[in-house]
Amino acid sequence: xxxxxWALVGLATLAGLSMAWALGANSNSPPFAPAIGANAVxxxxxxxxxxILAALGALTQGGSISETVGANLILGVDITPLAATxxxxxxxxxxxxxxxxxxxxxxxxxxTGAMVGVGLSLGGDPATGTYREIVTFWLxxxxxxxxxxxxxxxxxxxxxxxxxxxVPLLAGVVGGIVSRIRLGVLPSAPGESxxxxxxxxxxxxxxxxxxxxxxVGVLATLALxxxxxxxxxxxxxxxxxxxxxxxxxxxxxxxxxxxxGSQVGLATGPLEHLYGVELxxxxxxxxxxxxxxxxxxxxMGAPRLLxxxxxxxxxxxxxxxxxxxxPGFIIAQIAIALGIPISFNNIIISGVIxxxxxxxxxxxxxxxIGVTIGFWLITLAGSVGxxxxxxxxxxxxxxxx
Numbered sequence: 001x002x003x004x005x006w007a008l009v010g011l012a013t014l015a016g017l018s019m020a021w022a023l024g025a026n027s028n029s030p031p032f033a034p035a036i037g038a039n040a041v042x043x044x045x046x047x048x049x050x051x052i053l054a055a056l057g058a059l060t061q062g063g064s065i066s067e068t069v070g071a072n073l074i075l076g077v078d079i080t081p082l083a084a085t086x087x088x089x090x091x092x093x094x095x096x097x098x099x100x101x102x103x104x105x106x107x108x109x110x111x112t113g114a115m116v117g118v119g120l121s122l123g124g125d126p127a128t129g130t131y132r133e134i135v136t137f138w139l140x141x142x143x144x145x146x147x148x149x150x151x152x153x154x155x156x157x158x159x160x161x162x163x164x165x166x167v168p169l170l171a172g173v174v175g176g177i178v179s180r181i182r183l184g185v186l187p188s189a190p191g192e193s194x195x196x197x198x199x200x201x202x203x204x205x206x207x208x209x210x211x212x213x214x215x216v217g218v219l220a221t222l223a224l225x226x227x228x229x230x231x232x233x234x235x236x237x238x239x240x241x242x243x244x245x246x247x248x249x250x251x252x253x254x255x256x257x258x259x260x261g262s263q264v265g266l267a268t269g270p271l272e273h274l275y276g277v278e279l280x281x282x283x284x285x286x287x288x289x290x291x292x293x294x295x296x297x298x299x300m301g302a303p304r305l306l307x308x309x310x311x312x313x314x315x316x317x318x319x320x321x322x323x324x325x326x327p328g329f330i331i332a333q334i335a336i337a338l339g340i341p342i343s344f345n346n347i348i349i350s351g352v353i354x355x356x357x358x359x360x361x362x363x364x365x366x367x368x369i370g371v372t373i374g375f376w377l378i379t380l381a382g383s384v385g386x387x388x389x390x391x392x393x394x395x396x397x398x399x400x401x
Contacts, residue, residue, distance in 0.1 A: 004400065008081035009279070012271060013289070015088035020267035020293025022095030023107055025301025028054040028263055028294060031255035031328065031348060033306055040245035040318060041252070043306050051298030053253055054260030058291035060183045061261025062268065063193060063283055064339035066290075069111060069269025072130050072339075074119025078277070082400060083118040084270035086391035090114035091266070093386075094379050106343030108138075109380040111266040117387025121395075137340045142350040145327040149354030153323035157358065163240050163319075168233035170326060171247055174254065175228025179221040181258075181333050184284075197224065244318045251325045258332035259344045264290040266341055320358060324351035346376070 032046035041049075070079060079087070091110040098105030112134065120126065156166050179197045182188075186195035189203065201220035208215050236243030268275075268290040275286045328347045335342040353369065 005081070008085070008400075009274065012081045012085045012088070012274060015085045015092065016267050016271050016289060017293040019088045019092040019095065019111070020264065020290045021297035021301070022092050022098075023263045023267055024051060024054060024294035024297025024299075026095050026098050026105060026107065026297075026345075028256065028259045028298055028344065031259050031325065031344065032252045033348065033352070035245075035248050035252040035321060035325075036306055040248045040321075046252075046306055047298055049253060050256045051295040053256040054263070054298060055291040055295040057257040057260025057262075058264035058294055059260075059284070059287050060185050061181075061194070061258070061336050062264035062287045062290065063184065064336060065262055065265025065341050066269045066272055066283070066287070067265070068130070068339045069115060069265050069341055070272025073112065073115050073127055074122070074124035075127050077119060077122045077124035078273045079115070079119065079270055080122070081274050081278075082394055082398070083122055083391050084274060086121075086394050087111070087114040087118040087270050087387050088267070090117070090383055090387040090390055094383060098375075105379050106345050106376050107263060107266050108341040108343040108346075109376055110383045111269070112341055113380045113383030114387035115270055117384040117389075118391040120384075121388045121391040133338075134340055137335065137338070137342070138346070141331060141342065141346050145331055145347050145350035146354030146357075148327035148330070149320075149323040149351040150358050151323075152326055153320045153355040153358035156319040156323060163244065164233060164236045167236055167244055167247055167319075167322065168229045170322065171232035171250075172225040172229035174251060174326065174329060176221045176225035177330065177333065178228075178254070179224040182337065241318070244322070248318050248322050248325070251322060251329065255325050255329045255332065255348075258329055258336070260291070260294060261336050262332050262342055263344065264294060267293060269341075320355035323355040323358065324348065327351050327354075343376075345372075 028050050032041065032050055035041045036043055036046055088111075091107070091114040094105050094110040094114075095107055116126070116131075152170065155161055156163070158166075182194035182196050184194050186197070186200055187203070188195035189199065198214075198217040198220040202214050202217040205216045232243060232247045234243075235246050264287060268286045271286055271289075275281045276283065325348075328344070328351050331347050332342065332344070349369075349372065
């Protein structure tokens with residue numbers, strides 16, 4: 001029995017690494033696609049940066065999504081090592097197909113569907129409340145991302161808003177949000193596992209709280225926003241084109257970091273019960289496993305999909321690319337805070353389309369969009385069925401559960 005258990009641990013771990021590799025090659029790639037499309041960074045350099053940044057994001061922000069995927073999708077049962085293996089292999093198979101075909105397959109759809117399938121096959125009950133929250137968020141992503149990108153790109157195109165003002169203002173907004181994102185490496189308040197820059201400043205300085213408002217935290221947010229505004233404005237005043245591309249690369253870096261935090265849980269979530277309960281390992285060990293797989297996948301498999309996303313969905317300039325990434329960063333951090341698994345393909349592609357439409361629809365491939373949406377729906381439905389069937393097959397052949 002001990003030999004069988006450790007064999008299943010090894011098999012499940014390999015499946016988790018395979019899924020993390022596929023995530024690094026596929027779902028963590030789109031954040032830099034607009035920057036490549038705008039010729040702000042080369043494909044190979046983007047792949048290198050994606051690996052490093054996504055791995056760091058996975059280690060510092062990946063816990064909430066991992067918990068949702070591992071414990072909150074199915075009620076009444078624990079995910080066994082064999083079930084985790086079946087679910088991860090199902091999801092990784094869909095992701096590998098996306099890397100090979102050049103079509104971005106949504107990792108959140110594949111993993112969520114696969115884990116629901118194996119959970120039902122184990123005899124668990126569907127967590128309808130969780131499904132309702134997840135699906136609602138998924139449905140809101142395209143209009144939110146596309147709408148924000150369209151509005152931002154339209155603003156950047158207006159002659160009455162100089163680029164030396166409009167782009168730094170966007171940088172200030174992003175800087176303010178950075179002060180509020182939650183990171184595992186920062187000291188946190190009692191009862192919390194992650195802290196933020198604003199939170200650290202608030203606890204370090206015992207300031208006033210008029211009407212219940214944390215004055216020190218607000219000042220820290222404004223200070224970081226002002227710093228980001230000053231830096232990007234200084235760059236744009238020296239050279240508008242160089243300043244815009246600098247901001248685009250920095251923004252892509254933040255989104256890539258966020259993608260690691262939101263995506264690693266799709267690979268580690270199915271292993272939560274195995275590593276945390278049965279093996280008694282700390283959560284950071286599991287996140288490190290996922291981060292390593294994402295790093296390898298980004299370096300080895302990302303360039304192909306980066307080219308497909310950057311060149312085929314819309315021919316974006318640097319300004320519209322910024323418009324595509326700003327909502328991506330905002331939505332990703334909201335999802336991490338809520339613990340909702342999301343598809344970065346969905347977010348970024350919606351933003352790319354919204355930014356492209358701001359200059360007219362000619363640069364957007366409607367056929368490519370339609371085929372992609374079809375793949376998304378097939379992925380969600382197919383992963384449920386395949387996950388259910390694959391676990392039943394493994395269980396019957398091996399005689400274990």
